Amino acid sequence: MNVRIRGIYTTALTRRFLDADHDVVAASDPIRERFDADLGTDPHDVTVETTDDRQGVGVTGDPDAVKRAVDPLDATRDTFAWDLPAPRDAVFDARVTETLGSGAVCDLGDAEGFLPFGSIDAHVEAGDDVRVQVVESAAPWVDRRPVLDGDVRARAGPATLVRGESGVTVDTYDDEAGRELAGMTDLLGIEPPDGWGIVWSDAATEADMGALKTALERATERAETLEAALDAAVSPSRRLAAPAATTWVWFGREARFALDADRRAVTPTMPGHHRVKAGSDEASRAVDFVEALGSHDGDDFDFSAVTDTFGPAAGDAVRLDHGKPDGRRIVLGRAEVTDRDADGTLTLRREMTAGGSYDALGVSRAAGDVAITKVREGRWWYPTVYRGADGDRKGTYVNVCTPVECFPDAVRYVDLHVDVVKGPDGEVRRVDDDELDAAVAAGWVSEALAEKARSVATSLEGAL
Template sequence: MNVRCRGIYTTALTRRFLDADHDVVAASDPIRERFDADFGADPHDVTIETTDDRQGVGVTGDPDAVAGVVDNLDLTRDTFVWPAPAARDAVFDARVTETLGSGAVCDLGDATGFLPFGNVDAHVEVGDDVRVQVTDPAPPWADRRPVLDGAIRVRAGPATLVRGDSGITVDTYDDEAGRELAGMTDLLGIEPPDGWGLVWAAAATEADMGSLETALDRAVDRAERLEATLDSTVDPPRRLAAPAATTWVWFGREARFALDADRRAVTTTMPGHHRVKAASDEASRAVDLVEALGTAGGDDDFPFEAVTDVFGPVAGDSVRLDHGKPDGRRIVLGRAEVVDRDPDGTLTLRREMTAGGTYDALGVSREAGDVAITKVREGRWWYPTVYRDADGERKGTYVNVCTPVECFPDAVRYVDLHVDVVKGPAGEVRRVDDDELDDAVDAGLVSEDLAEKARTVASSLEGAL
């Protein structure tokens, strides 16, 4: 199948796809320089794009093709894969449930979406029924909803058909190239369905006639199939059509280092390349400079101390505790102040707790003046939090078992693996939530290999406490 890839993981993933006999198309100039391969301009079956927060990738395209590509991305036991309930280009009959300053929240059935007021012609208010299409899906760990549009489009590589439009448009600043492409389109002998306009992407100006014909033919076929479903009455909430599938892949720390190895087989790659690039845009540019200068280093040790000295977090910084769940959700446990960093790379985090309720599994009341001291170390499969009252007396210790911790400049991130170990105020040690881990395995959210690692870590912690 044809795969188009963009973002910080592209070199490593390109190597994986070529090894799996997939065709990588529309490759960027750096990729063309790094590989001795023929990168065509044919329309892609699947596109892979790094998420905005650089934590993973979104895979969108033909449903069968997406499933095949994802098999090449399930790298390690701390890689998680989640199909999107609201895939890119999916069409829904939705009901407006809330209006905000810039748009409306819509019930899609299995998900909610956000419809900017500028994306729909008519005025909408709570209770209205609207037909919408997903233009920008959102990963499950993101703090946003999929973006919706009232216009219906069909995409096939560089060709997009827009329902309700007419004629041919070329999305390029090169007017001459645009006019030439519009003229060439007539020679293809393929007419869009009535009531659909054609928009060519800028990349189409460099494609050959065969690629243009394939793209337009696919777009027309998809538009005709979709058109057959659009005459029905709007009946929310329901998914009316899903011409493409979107799957989200979240990479853990082990996965990022596995991708380093793939990239290193192609070009100069510093230890921790993808781990650093996932931290911030500034850190990503620094990696590019280090590797361009040929100072990437020849050992396998990730320079955690040097990276955190430059980009953080360091003492005095504030970080989020991003507590991921195996179903893809992200729960922010709050912000913590970095109060210390030990020579081994352990960060000491301090949070002031609010009163109300009890601490999970400890059965101890949460009171005003309580403080939580958490110690996290890059790459460790667990971290402890000690709760103390206003007088400094220990109220209990909670040890969270998770995927290897990553200490980014703005957040400490991991995926919780359910099973935990607690030590109560009287010193009693208990292991909790094994049943939740078992349920996650049965549901296919956690692999048996990962679950066994979590159980082993929990057993070791029981003995240590």
């Protein structure tokens, strides 16, 4: 299997894929310098790219290849992987459910997508049926819909066939190389389906004839499959074809440090390399600078140094990003950092609104209530104490989760369902074991991770 990798996890993942006897192709110059391996230019079967928020990777490509590619990524118990119903390149008959300022929200059946008005020739309104293709999938933990387009494309590495176009186009700034490639395309002896034009990416100008032929053959096969599916009559809210699959992989704290070890086996790597890089673009550049200077002695992750430089500090506001094992992210609100200890503990304060009750505590939520949460970097749980306006304690809720990470703008983890609560009368109860069992049965939580969660909950019961 040929894998193309991009983003902050590239060195570590290149080592993992090579160790798993896969081929890494289209590698950057730094990666070629770090590895004593044949990193070719053949078309890739799958692409692994870091997400925009740096929390994980998206894996897109041939459906069988995507399944095989996820195995080397899933190395720790706090790694999660989700297959989504709207992968990149999937074609849908969609129904417009509402229009926004810049585009339309479309019902895809098991998902929603966003169609920018500039990506379709026709005027669309709520109730219209449209045939669209996913051009940009979206991770389940981000608040964003997949992006759709009215054109249909068949992609295969550096070759793309576009329905409704004709001829050969080369997307490159090197006009001379582009003209040469366009002229050579006929020599490949492959004819795309009628009504499909060829678009070569800039990378194609450096590929050999064998790689170009393989890419165009694959693109042609996918175009023929799509063409057959497009012959069907429009029937809204259904998927017509999915020539590629997309799986999103979220890395937890343990996963990032495991990736550090993989990277360290190849090139000097500071403790917490991926943990720091995942925090912000500024932090990522600082890591590059530190490692270029060679200042990365020792084995311990220096939480104080990282937070002193990038935050959060006392007085800052952070989100509580409460991940769910099914891939969703629930923002519990924004909290003020009131204190930060050297051991990695942040004290967070939230003012609560009136209405409803506190989950599992059975206590009403009133105006003036305050929630005080203490989160420690790397810990598998965190407590929240709820107090009324008079200062009286209403209860304590201890959340069991994957190891907490305290980034400059957010505290992040994945909730593991089982929790321990202490009511205002001092009664200690363990709750939601059944939800954890259901998550295991659904395949969202591994048995090893579930056993860790249960063990943590048992310890907390005794401590409270």
